[in-house]
Amino acid sequence: DAFLGARLQQQGHDPTIVDLLPFGSEPLVSAHRRAIDEAGGPLCLARLAHRHPAGAARWFGEAIARSASLDVRQRYRLAPLLAPLARRAPDAALPLIQALFDRGEDPSSLADELRLLARSRPAATFDLLKARHESGRPARPPGAFGVVRFDEGAPALGAERLDFLIRNAWGALSDGKRGARWFLRLRTDDQKAVLRAFLLGGRGGFGAFLFRYVKAESAEEQAVRERAFERWSCAAQAADGSIAPEVLDALPGDLREREARRHLFDCPALVAKPDRRMSYARLLPFAEAKAVLAPLLGHPEGDERAKAQALLIASVLHDRGALAEAIANVRARKFEQDPVRRAMIGALAALPLARFGPEHLDAVSVVAQDALDAADLSQATASAVERLVVKLFRLDGAWGARWLARILAVRGSVSTAGLGEGLTRAEAERLTPALAQLAGAWSTAERAGAVLSLAHSLGVRLKGVAPLLDALERLSRELPFVGVAAGALGLLRAHDRPRFARLVPALLREDASFALIGDVARYVSRRRQDLLDPLLDGRPMTGRYATGRTRWVIDFGAGHARWTARQQARYAAGLRALLADETCDVPTLRFAVSTLARLAYVDASVIVPFAADPRQPLREMAVRALPWLDAGQGVPVLIECLGDDRARWAIYALRKAFSEMSRDRVLAELRAVPTAKVTVAKEVVRLLGELGGDDAYRELLRLDGPKTHRDVRIALLRALWEHLDRPETWGVFGRAVGDPDWIVASKLADIPLGRLSTEAEQRVAELLAAILGRAEPEARLDLLRRAASLPLRDEKRALFQRLLGHLDAPAPEEAAVALAAVLARMQPGEVAAVVARLKELSPRRRHLVAFLPVLSARLGAYAARHHVAVGEGLLAVLKADDLAVPQYLGLAARLLGWRELGQALVELGRRDLLHHDAMVAAMAAVHGCVHPSPLEEALRGSGDPRLRRIALEALVQAASPKNGWTAERRALLEERYRKDRSPAVAGPASFVAPP
Incomplete structure (x- = not known):
C-alpha cells in the first residue's frame, strides 16, 4: 500500500x-x-475481479444503478469479469446480474455466469431468473431458464420452485437417464411435489422417467396417471405420430410396452418403414419380441436376420430374466453367417453388466468358443467377443483372464480397451490375481504388446495392481525392443514413480543406451544429474538400443539449468559438432541451436558464426537464437543482419534483446537501424512506440509524411496509442482520416478505448464520425460493423448522431448495418429520434425491408425497453400504411401478444387488407405466436373466412410437436374446420393429417 x-x-x-x-x-x-x-x-x-471480487461487483452494480441503461463502455469493461465474479463472489454477483437484468440485458448474454451461479447459489439464481422471466414478454418454455440446468442444485430449490420448473420451465432440468439422478437426490416431500406437478400440470414431452416413480394404487390415482400419460404421449409424438425408442426406454414397463405395440401395429406413418417400425420390438418382453420378429429371424437374407437378432437380444435390457434364453438363442445359431454372429455377440456386449450373473458365464463361454471355432470369423466379430469378455471380466476375473488368454492364442492379438473404465479401487484389488495371471503368462510368452495394452486399459487403477507393474518392469529390463521399453517405462513413470526412480539408475548401470528413451533422459536431466557424465560426451554408444556406429547427442528435453558448468560444457561440444556436420538434417539442427542457446554456463557466442552460415535453415535458426545470449553479444550481429536478406528475422529477434538493455542504448540502436525494408521499418516504429519518452516520440513524428509506406503509417498509428495525451498525436490521427488510402483511415478504429479520458473519447468519436463521411464504401462498412461494440461513452453523442444520419446511405445493406450500430449505442431518451428517423425513411421500401430484420432481432422476449419502444413506434407507422401490411404483420409477430395480434388481424379483415401477401405474413405471425390456442379460439367464430383460415393455422401450430393433437383439437379439426362453409377453410383443413 x-x-x-x-x-x-x-x-x-x-x-x-x-x-x-x-x-x-x-x-x-x-x-x-x-x-x-x-x-x-x-x-x-x-x-x-480476482483479488477483490466482492468490491468489484459492488462498484459495478452501483455504477449501473446510476445510469438509465448499460452503455457500450460499461458492457465492454464488465463482460470479461462477470464469470470470475460469479465464481469467486457469487453473493455479490447476484445483485450485479439483477442490475443488468433491470437494464434490459438478455439472459442468453449472461449464460456462463448464470450457470456458475446455478451451481453455487441455485435458489437465489432461480428467483433471479423467475423475476426476469415474468418481467419479459411471453416466451416459449423454458424462457429465461433456458440458459441453465438446475440438476446439481435441485435439492436446494424446495418444493415450490421445483413445481414451477416442472410446469413452466422443464427444460432447466435434465430428462431421461440424467433426470433420474437429480430426482433421486431430492427429499421425499420434494419428490412428491415434482410428481404432483408433473401429473397435474406437466407440459411437453418431458418427464418420461417420472412415470417410474408414480404410485397408482387407487382407481383415482390410476386415472390421474392415465390422463398424464395420454397428455405426455400426445406431446412427445413427432409430426408423424412416432416417439423415438430411446425416449420410450425411460418409461415403466406397462407404458413402454403399450407404446411399443402402438408403434408396431397402430402407427400408419411407420407401415411403409419396416426397419424403423421393427426397432420398437426391443421394447417388448423377450418372448413377445421374438414372436413379433419371427418373420425376420428366419429371413433368407443374412443382413435382415442380423438386425432382427440384435433387436431381440436388446430386449433383455428391459426383460432382466430373459438373458439365459437370449444366450441360448445365440448358442442355437452357432452355424450362422459371420455378420449375424457379430450382430448377436455385439448385442450381448452392449447390455449392461448388471444384467449378467455368474450363472451365465458357462453359456457365454460356449458362445465365445463357437465364435472362435468358426472358420469365417472376422476381425469385427472377434472384437465383439473381446468386448463381451472385457465387460464380464469384473464379474469373474479368473474367467475373464482365461478367455482373454484364449482369444490371444487363437487370434494372435487381443484388445482389453475399456477394462479400467469406471473400475473402482476395490474392484481393481479383487481382480488383481486374475490380472497377475494374465501378466505372468503373457510376459513369459513374449506377448509384450498385450501386456502394455492391458496396463493402458486399467488407466489410473494400474498403480494398485502390483503384479502388472512388476511385469512392466520385467519388460523394460529383458526385451530388446526400444518401443516396448519406452512404453513400459512411460507407464511406470505415470503410475509408480518410486519404482521408476529406482529402476532408471539400475538400467543405466547395466546399459547406457537406455538414455535414448525420452522418459529416462528427462528424468536424469531433471532429477539425477549424478548420472549425466557418461551420457554427455557424444561418443559412439553401444548397448541394447545402440550399435556403436553412431555418435549420440541425447535430447534431454529440459532440466539443463540444474547441470554443472562442466556438464554443460561437455554437452555443448557435442552440439557444436552437430552444427558443423553439413549432412545434418534440419530438425537436428534446430534442436542443437535451441539447446545451445539455453545452456547458461556455455559461451553461447559460438552460435554467432552460424548466423552467416551458407545453409539457409541454420542461418535463420541462428539469427532467431541470438537475442537469447545473456550479455547481448548477438545485438551487433542482428543490427548487421538488418542490411541484408536476414532482416526479416533479425528485426523480430531484436525485440527480445532490447527488452534487456537500457533505454538509452535501445534508442541509439534503433536510430542506427537501416529502414529501407518495410518489414524492418514497421518493427522499428513499434519498438519506438513501446519505448516511450520525448526523444522516441519525436522520432515517431518524423515518420509522419505522405511518402511513408502504408504499412509503416499503420504501424505509426498504433505506436502513437501510448501518447494519446499529446496534441501532436491527434494531429497525426486527423491527417490519417483524410489519407488517400482508406485502409489507413480505418485503422483508427483500433485505438484502445478502454481507458480513455472523456476528452480523448470525444476526439475519437469525432474522428470515427469523419471516417463515416469517406467516399469508399469499404471504409464505411468496416467501421459500421465495429461501431456497435466500440467502448466509447460518446457523451456528446457525435458518433451516435452520425450513425443515425447514416441510415439514408445509398445501399440498403449499408443502412442496415448502421441501424444495428444505432440500436446498440442508443440510450432510452433517444427513442423518439430513432423512430422519427425510421418513419422518415419508411417510404424508401428497400431500406425498410433491410431495417425490419435488424430491428426484429433486437425484439426478443427479454428485449430492452427502449428497443421495444422503437419497435412499437415503427409498428404504429406501418399500421397506418395500407401498402405495408405484410411488413406490419411481420413486426407485429415480434411485439404483440395473442390478444393484440388477434385484434390486429380482425381490424385488417374489416379494412379488407388481408390480401394474398398479407395472408402469408399472417400465417408466419401465427407460427411465431407463443400462445396459438387462445388466438385460435378468438378467431374461430369470425364471419370472415380469411380469419377462420388463420384460426385453422393457429390450431395446427398449437398441435405441433411438444403439444400434440389432443382429443379436443382433433374434434375441432373434424367438426368445425373440415365442415366450414368456405372452401378456403374446409379445403386446407381436409389436408391436415393428425398422426
Missing part, C-alpha cells in the same frame, strides 16, 4: 501504476476507485 500510494502521488494516474492497484488492500483500492475507473485497463479490472 505504501509503495503504490507513493507512486500514485508522484506519477498521478499513470496507467502502469493504476494497473497494479488491485494488489493493494481493500481500503487502498476503495480510496483510488476513481483512478481505476478512469485509467484502469483490462488487466487492472481482471486483477480487481
